[in-house]
Amino acid sequence: MPPAQPVVELQDVSKSYAEGDAVREVLANVRITLHAGEFIVLLGRSGSGKSTLLNLISGIDLPSRGTVRVDGRELVTLSEHERTLLRRERIGFIFQAFNLLPTLTVEENILLPLELTGRDGLDSRNRVRELLDTVGLGNRAASFPDRLSGGEQQRVAVARALAHTPPLLLADEPTGNLDEQTGRKVLDLLEGLTRREKACALIVTHDPGLVARADRVLSLEAGRLVEREARA
Amino acid sequence: MKQRLLIRSSLRHLGSHPWLTALSLLGIALGVAVVVSIDLANASAMRAFERSTDTVAGRATHQLVGGPSGLPESVYRDLRLQPGAPVSAPVVEGHVRARSGDQRILTVLGVDPFAEAPFRSFVPRGGGRVDMGAFLTEPGAALMTGRTARALNVKAGDPLQVAMEGVVKPLRVVALLQSGDENRAQAMEGLVLTDISTAQEVLGQVGRLSRIDLKLPDGEAGEARLASLRPLLPEGVEVIRPHTRGNAVEQMTRAFRTNLTALSLLALVVGTFLIYNTMTFSVVQRREQLGRLRAVGITRRELFALVLGEAAVLGMVGTVAGLLLGVVLGRGLMELVTRTLNDLYLVVSVRSLSLESFTLVKGVLLGLGATLAAAMLPAWEAARSAPAVTLRRSMLEDVSRNRAPRLALLGLVILALGVGLLSLPTPELLPAYAGLFSVLLGASLLVPWLTAKLAGLAAGPLGRPFGLLGRMAARGVTSNLSRTAVALAALMVAVATTVGVGLMVTSFRGTVADWLESSLEADVYVSPPALVTRRGGATFAPGLAEQVRATPGVASSSTLRTVQVRVDGVPTDVRAVDFGATPVRPYRFKEGDPARVWKELEAPDAVLVSEPLAFHRRLGVGGTVELATDQGPRRFRVVGVYFDYGSDTGTVLMLRSTYLLHFQDARVSGVALYAEPGQDVDALVARVRERAGTGQALGIQSNRALRQLSLEVFDRTFTITHVLRLLAVGVAFIGVLSALMALQLERARELAVLRATGLTPRQLWGLVSLQTGLLGLLAGLFSLPLGVALAYVLVHVINQRSFGWTLQLLVSGDVLTQAMVLALAAAALAGLYPSWKMSRANPALALREE
Ligand SMILES: Nc1ncnc2c1ncn2[C@@H]1O[C@H](COP(=O)(O)OP(=O)(O)OP(=O)(O)O)[C@@H](O)[C@H]1O
Numbered sequence A: 001m002p003p004a005q006p007v008v009e010l011q012d013v014s015k016s017y018a019e020g021d022a023v024r025e026v027l028a029n030v031r032i033t034l035h036a037g038e039f040i041v042l043l044g045r046s047g048s049g050k051s052t053l054l055n056l057i058s059g060i061d062l063p064s065r066g067t068v069r070v071d072g073r074e075l076v077t078l079s080e081h082e083r084t085l086l087r088r089e090r091i092g093f094i095f096q097a098f099n100l101l102p103t104l105t106v107e108e109n110i111l112l113p114l115e116l117t118g119r120d121g122l123d124s125r126n127r128v129r130e131l132l133d134t135v136g137l138g139n140r141a142a143s144f145p146d147r148l149s150g151g152e153q154q155r156v157a158v159a160r161a162l163a164h165t166p167p168l169l170l171a172d173e174p175t176g177n178l179d180e181q182t183g184r185k186v187l188d189l190l191e192g193l194t195r196r197e198k199a200c201a202l203i204v205t206h207d208p209g210l211v212a213r214a215d216r217v218l219s220l221e222a223g224r225l226v227e228r229e230a231r232a
Numbered sequence B: 001m002k003q004r005l006l007i008r009s010s011l012r013h014l015g016s017h018p019w020l021t022a023l024s025l026l027g028i029a030l031g032v033a034v035v036v037s038i039d040l041a042n043a044s045a046m047r048a049f050e051r052s053t054d055t056v057a058g059r060a061t062h063q064l065v066g067g068p069s070g071l072p073e074s075v076y077r078d079l080r081l082q083p084g085a086p087v088s089a090p091v092v093e094g095h096v097r098a099r100s101g102d103q104r105i106l107t108v109l110g111v112d113p114f115a116e117a118p119f120r121s122f123v124p125r126g127g128g129r130v131d132m133g134a135f136l137t138e139p140g141a142a143l144m145t146g147r148t149a150r151a152l153n154v155k156a157g158d159p160l161q162v163a164m165e166g167v168v169k170p171l172r173v174v175a176l177l178q179s180g181d182e183n184r185a186q187a188m189e190g191l192v193l194t195d196i197s198t199a200q201e202v203l204g205q206v207g208r209l210s211r212i213d214l215k216l217p218d219g220e221a222g223e224a225r226l227a228s229l230r231p232l233l234p235e236g237v238e239v240i241r242p243h244t245r246g247n248a249v250e251q252m253t254r255a256f257r258t259n260l261t262a263l264s265l266l267a268l269v270v271g272t273f274l275i276y277n278t279m280t281f282s283v284v285q286r287r288e289q290l291g292r293l294r295a296v297g298i299t300r301r302e303l304f305a306l307v308l309g310e311a312a313v314l315g316m317v318g319t320v321a322g323l324l325l326g327v328v329l330g331r332g333l334m335e336l337v338t339r340t341l342n343d344l345y346l347v348v349s350v351r352s353l354s355l356e357s358f359t360l361v362k363g364v365l366l367g368l369g370a371t372l373a374a375a376m377l378p379a380w381e382a383a384r385s386a387p388a389v390t391l392r393r394s395m396l397e398d399v400s401r402n403r404a405p406r407l408a409l410l411g412l413v414i415l416a417l418g419v420g421l422l423s424l425p426t427p428e429l430l431p432a433y434a435g436l437f438s439v440l441l442g443a444s445l446l447v448p449w450l451t452a453k454l455a456g457l458a459a460g461p462l463g464r465p466f467g468l469l470g471r472m473a474a475r476g477v478t479s480n481l482s483r484t485a486v487a488l489a490a491l492m493v494a495v496a497t498t499v500g501v502g503l504m505v506t507s508f509r510g511t512v513a514d515w516l517e518s519s520l521e522a523d524v525y526v527s528p529p530a531l532v533t534r535r536g537g538a539t540f541a542p543g544l545a546e547q548v549r550a551t552p553g554v555a556s557s558s559t560l561r562t563v564q565v566r567v568d569g570v571p572t573d574v575r576a577v578d579f580g581a582t583p584v585r586p587y588r589f590k591e592g593d594p595a596r597v598w599k600e601l602e603a604p605d606a607v608l609v610s611e612p613l614a615f616h617r618r619l620g621v622g623g624t625v626e627l628a629t630d631q632g633p634r635r636f637r638v639v640g641v642y643f644d645y646g647s648d649t650g651t652v653l654m655l656r657s658t659y660l661l662h663f664q665d666a667r668v669s670g671v672a673l674y675a676e677p678g679q680d681v682d683a684l685v686a687r688v689r690e691r692a693g694t695g696q697a698l699g700i701q702s703n704r705a706l707r708q709l710s711l712e713v714f715d716r717t718f719t720i721t722h723v724l725r726l727l728a729v730g731v732a733f734i735g736v737l738s739a740l741m742a743l744q745l746e747r748a749r750e751l752a753v754l755r756a757t758g759l760t761p762r763q764l765w766g767l768v769s770l771q772t773g774l775l776g777l778l779a780g781l782f783s784l785p786l787g788v789a790l791a792y793v794l795v796h797v798i799n800q801r802s803f804g805w806t807l808q809l810l811v812s813g814d815v816l817t818q819a820m821v822l823a824l825a826a827a828a829l830a831g832l833y834p835s836w837k838m839s840r841a842n843p844a845l846a847l848r849e850e
């Protein structure tokens, strides 16, 4: 296979936060390349900087040092506007805190990325229905997010991130609030997308069972990214 | 539509706070309504006046006019005899009051039907249903439209009594005029058509004409005719254009109308602050949500447009409601405006509100413009939202706390700028209003910093009696500074406005009361009833004034003649005073040495001018004015400027001896009597009444009664200002209510946590009330100094530049107390709903809401 352009490329990325006078470095010289079709797991203890890393990749946050490239485009050099459009078009993000919009129904929340990328029509409505059925929420389409349980909200967040079949999927503990069985279903969904659409998925998890499915396993330790040998 | 879902989300957000949305809509609607209604009322009055002057002027291109008592009839006769005389018609015109029906003021128009054809089409020329023989030969024969007759309760053939300056005159309605269309019918309301001699008899102008209408060809030919005509005219006769009169009225009432418009705009400014408050809230409240939108890929531009779009929707709905409300309100205000105009300036009867499309368009632009302008900053704030994940609420509050001192500094700069603008040595009003606005804005920017400081101070005292809850209440104010400060600033502006206008009115009234005290020194005042209360001008029947002056018990007396003369081309009230034997000179001078002025005034070309006249015409001691006397234009020297709060257009004062030199008019409009020592004033009033007889209804008032009456007229002319102030108070109240309510509703989750951790509903109510109370108190306190500053600007800059009056600023405790009560009452009310809602709500549900 010819080496395609990497989907994500991080070079010597560092990130530190200033709190008052103290400066704390969360990520130090992170270097990584992710390709299309890869299903990748990111491990790390609480507070090790996993969410921070996903934020940097999605352009939600900018690194203190180093470069982040998505689809070959260097994020720092893009304008805020361009970064937002890139995120909208190319990335599906399952946030750790879900980030559902309280003023939109479950169905509308999932429809939003489709509408934003100009794909609202009957097809997209069907796709939303399909996704909702898959995550087991077919009967909650008209509910507002605050009426759902934590796990249900998480599944809506998953459906939303997948709706526009993004080439890059960032998932921050997508099964954290789910029972084993439901969790497995959600992971099947993520993996299915990756395989079928040749997308790239980066999944943060504490679930050691997931490691078995992954193409690659990354781990954050004391601000440094380490790649473990994946079991093929 | 790409953003359908976003829009739906916005609408849901507005819908999820129906109370707040409704209150802010009401704020916009009231603001727009006040502006629109004042504009409509003003425009209707002006339109009615225009219509009636157009009707009586007809198609005349020019008019020949004379001094205050008109022209001798001979001028018309001579003119007709000139070879190549222009098309002309004689006119006698004046006002009387009907003694039947609704007792309205009527315009008597005396014409010569045979000369009328080129001028007024509504004057019958025989052949129709009107018996021209009776109209021309029967003394007192009058024509009017059916509508006017109905209002006066008379039919064709009925007698009609009218009063001219208190003397009753009989007329007879010989026939009714066809008015044709509605426009014409409105224009002819209150018009009584008679022949020349009847009008002269009724109006007391025997042998004289009010004017002669001319019709000259357009352009060069007309100019040539005019040029050849001029040398033939006797001394004291001038050619003017008919619209000059309308212009004069327009100008005379301009300050009055501008002032009303400015006050109404103040209501809109308050409304704008409320909109700003609402929009900022809606943004601050959704910080988290806006961040999420950013995280899923909504760009800044889209967020900016979204918030502006929300504002536009609010603005549109509020504006439309405001227009409707404005029309309703306009009908009420129209009567007040008309009454005030009639009290102060001129005779005008306004029967219907004219819905000027220009006013309505202006209302839409103002309403939408104000809303969008107010939403700019919040929309920009919204667009700056960071994507949700990187955002921490406490960081935001840190930012707004850190920003507070810098904002305060900016506020000081803007304040200084405002003060600079206000002290510019110019008579222009625009910089004054800009300065006023800068002061409001600058003061608002000081609020965050002041709030943080004061709430910090309040934590201690509140903590002692109320324990932890008290401290929490105080800390809530600072820890939510981004919201509380905005609300407080809006409240402060709203309440301060009511303080400012309130103090302005009390200062005005105080100054006038003071002035009346010093200018009314005689014991009894006698004058015939005038149609325009403040101006006077009605005259005594021949011989009656002398009879009144000779009443036993009178030690000395003075007389006054008030008459309208063109001064530098502008119709102006001129007063001729004869002090008789009395040594009292009840005038105070702004310019001129009181010890010398009276001596100087004895020169045959010396006059005094009142302060507003000096201001409007840029006059001072040493200046000159040109009066259109009966002997033609004459220059007079100004030897003093006196204080006078009776007329904002200004008056000219001269000695009666001077007046008699220049005007052929020996009539008297008012007599002031000084009682002999020991003479009982009430008895003197009774004696004067007896001597005056019943031929002319005279107003005979003791000093005290007249002072009272004058203040009543003053209060009446300020009714409309009071109404405007009340409306501003209404808007302010709504503002306090909605801002504080928003603040508490927004804390629903925090309050739910408190409920969940064991706060009883009563404790919750206490906490909420403490906090809204604290905010109400702060808003009230902030508004007092700003309100006084506002009053200072209104009194010493704006009023001074509009009317030319020097007023004393009186800080009345009542007005200040009212403001505090307003702020606290609204605050107390604002706490009720949220705490009631929260104490009933299931904490579990509230906790879920984000
Ligand atoms: N805005 C911020 N200001 C200061 N410190 C921050 C900020 N955001 C993150 N941090 C710190 O950076 C570190 C990494 O945070 P991050 O959220 O990436 O951890 P994480 O690996 O996702 O942890 P978890 O598994 O608990 O979600 C933490 O110690 C956190 O306190």
Ligand SMILES: [Mg+2]
Pocket (backbone or CB within 6 Å): A050, A051, A052, A096, A172
């Ligand atoms: Mg995390």
